[in-house]
Amino acid sequence: MSVTFAIIAVLTVASAVAVMTLRNLVHCALSLMLTFVGLAALYLQLNAQFVGFAQILVYVGAVAILIVFAILLTRGVEPPEQKIFSSSSMGGLAVAVAVFAVLAATIGSSSVLHAVLQPSHEVSVRQIGEQLMTRYVLPLEVVGLLLTAALIGAVIIAMRDEEGK
Amino acid sequence: MSLDQIFVFLKQVVVGWMPLQCQPLVSAILSVAAIIGVFASLFAITTVLERKGLGRIQNRYGPNRVGPYGILQPAADGIKALIKEDLVPRAADKFVHFIAPLVLVAPVFLALAVVPVGRNMVAIDMDGGVLFFFAVGAATELAVFMAGWSSRNKYSLLGAMRAIAQMISYEVPLILSAVTVVMMVGSLSTVKIVEAQAGYTGWLPDWYVFTPWGFAGFILFMIAAMAESNRSPFDLPEGESEIIAGYYIEYSGFKFALFFLGEYIGMFAVSGLGITLFLGGWHAPFEFLTWVPSYIWFFGKLLALIAGFIWVRGTLPRLRMDQLMNFAWKFMLPMALINLFAAGVWHFMPPGVVRWAVCAGLVFGPYALLGRTLFENKNITKRVYRYAE
Numbered sequence: 001m002s003v004t005f006a007i008i009a010v011l012t013v014a015s016a017v018a019v020m021t022l023r024n025l026v027h028c029a030l031s032l033m034l035t036f037v038g039l040a041a042l043y044l045q046l047n048a049q050f051v052g053f054a055q056i057l058v059y060v061g062a063v064a065i066l067i068v069f070a071i072l073l074t075r076g077v078e079p080p081e082q083k084i085f086s087s088s089s090m091g092g093l094a095v096a097v098a099v100f101a102v103l104a105a106t107i108g109s110s111s112v113l114h115a116v117l118q119p120s121h122e123v124s125v126r127q128i129g130e131q132l133m134t135r136y137v138l139p140l141e142v143v144g145l146l147l148t149a150a151l152i153g154a155v156i157i158a159m160r161d162e163e164g165k
Numbered sequence: 166m167s168l169d170q171i172f173v174f175l176k177q178v179v180v181g182w183m184p185l186q187c188q189p190l191v192s193a194i195l196s197v198a199a200i201i202g203v204f205a206s207l208f209a210i211t212t213v214l215e216r217k218g219l220g221r222i223q224n225r226y227g228p229n230r231v232g233p234y235g236i237l238q239p240a241a242d243g244i245k246a247l248i249k250e251d252l253v254p255r256a257a258d259k260f261v262h263f264i265a266p267l268v269l270v271a272p273v274f275l276a277l278a279v280v281p282v283g284r285n286m287v288a289i290d291m292d293g294g295v296l297f298f299f300a301v302g303a304a305t306e307l308a309v310f311m312a313g314w315s316s317r318n319k320y321s322l323l324g325a326m327r328a329i330a331q332m333i334s335y336e337v338p339l340i341l342s343a344v345t346v347v348m349m350v351g352s353l354s355t356v357k358i359v360e361a362q363a364g365y366t367g368w369l370p371d372w373y374v375f376t377p378w379g380f381a382g383f384i385l386f387m388i389a390a391m392a393e394s395n396r397s398p399f400d401l402p403e404g405e406s407e408i409i410a411g412y413y414i415e416y417s418g419f420k421f422a423l424f425f426l427g428e429y430i431g432m433f434a435v436s437g438l439g440i441t442l443f444l445g446g447w448h449a450p451f452e453f454l455t456w457v458p459s460y461i462w463f464f465g466k467l468l469a470l471i472a473g474f475i476w477v478r479g480t481l482p483r484l485r486m487d488q489l490m491n492f493a494w495k496f497m498l499p500m501a502l503i504n505l506f507a508a509g510v511w512h513f514m515p516p517g518v519v520r521w522a523v524c525a526g527l528v529f530g531p532y533a534l535l536g537r538t539l540f541e542n543k544n545i546t547k548r549v550y551r552y553a554e
Binding site: 061065 | 291303306307352
């Protein structure tokens with residue numbers, strides 16, 4: 001475990017904790033962006049250049065901005081009065097621990113951990129593009145269709161109701 | 166050793182003096198220092214040129230008191246910004262207010278790292294250079310939001326919302342027009358893109374701006390770049406007459422200067438990418454001029470584009486919000502998509518006059534049709550002026 005990894009990991013986890021505990025929603029959104037940047041840094045450290053930059057471009061550039069807009073347009077910027085932990089926090093904790101246990105058990109028993117990994121060469125953007133256009137073209141199309149449907153749905157919801165005027 | 170490679174050679178010499186283990190570090194520091202030094206001084210020169218140019222367009226003098234012809238004005242401005250009191254509103258979110266200018270300035274300098282300013286003169290030649298450029302560019306939206314929100318001022322929040330809406334809308338045509346070149350070269354590396362534009366056909370260089378899709382792409386790219394860098398006529402986020410200065414209304418002294426710096430460096434960076442993608446990077450425009458050092462060509466093209474920016478700023482009035490959005494989504498986006506298609510057709514047709522005609526038709530036919538239909542719905546009539554009687 002290198003020093004770089006330790007710094008990035010601490011930054012990512014700390015900002016993720018901040019997302020859940022800070023009072024002000026906008027502060028939470030800003031820490032969430034820091035978490036995304038930390039994840040991107042992890043990808044870059046793994047030599048996955050394309051994934052890392054796409055993570056920044058999509059999550060910091062679009063998703064986080066969308067979250068911020070949603071916060072500002074739907075409620076006031078004043079921090080809420082109620083407690084940080086809701087009344088059902090213990091139940092939530094139990095569910096979270098259960099999910100984590102199942103995931104950890106599955107990952108721990110998977111054969112991937114014991115497989116001897118070839119030291120992989122750096123994957124170029126060209127190779128990713130070729131794979132997306134040949135082998136994974138169907139999933140790509142499905143994702144595109146899903147996003148288009150979501151886009152049209154959002155427009156229909158936001159469209160001004162002509163009859164109800 | 167030629168004049169062309171003098172800076173590369175100097176860097177190698179200095180790095181060679183250092184002990185072996187700190188050579189990569191010294192090399193990186195030298196590149197970073199060169200980028201910051203050169204582009205920050207270009208910023209200083211541009212501010213005075215811009216004020217002079219705008220003055221000339223508006224029939225006044227512009228700065229002419231500090232130094233001969235006012236050329237020392239940036240130094241005076243810098244000192245003024247440094248010694249001004251740094252005011253922070255009492256209600257402001259102190260921490261976010263403090264780091265917002267830094268979040269703006271750091272990424273725009275990072276973006277310059279992948280722009281090749283001369284032969285062998287690029288700080289990092291990475292496989293996904295263009296992607297890196299757009300990824301770090303995404304952080305500026307964040308900085309604008311942080312500045313606008315943390316000031317606790319209605320106008321700054323309005324300005325930030327306007328700025329983010331504008332940046333997101335124009336980022337789509339910006340990236341789509343850049344994708345044509347990436348498709349054609351088959352690589353996201355800026356160095357490879359410049360290499361692909363080497364050579365001359367007749368007396369014209371093989372730059373992408375001299376192809377139908379490249380020409381349309383270049384125009385779309387520069388319009389979107391103008392909107393991305395919040396320059397007039399796309400300066401709604403600042404809109405002095407409407408929301409007094411937008412998201413940096415509550416910034417004073419050096420923090421304001423940092424915003425100003427970030428905006429100009431962003432403009433240089435995106436113009437630099439435009440040069441790399443469409444104007445042949447550091448290549449000379451004519452074959453008999455190839456002896457002129459490559460970095461002179463790059464900075465010459467950069468200054469020419471900046472002159473264009475200043476000219477447009479002095480000429481066009483500010484857009485309205487609905488005009489801004491209509492232009493982005495109803496004109497720029499369809500044109501960028503059609504241009505993408507035209508680039509694909511260009512790639513698969515055999516070279517010749519037919520290819521030229523087909524692609525030019527594919528680009529300019531929709532342009533004319535789109536422009537006509539958008540104008541027809543507008544019912545534009547002659548403006549009637551009413552005066553107080």
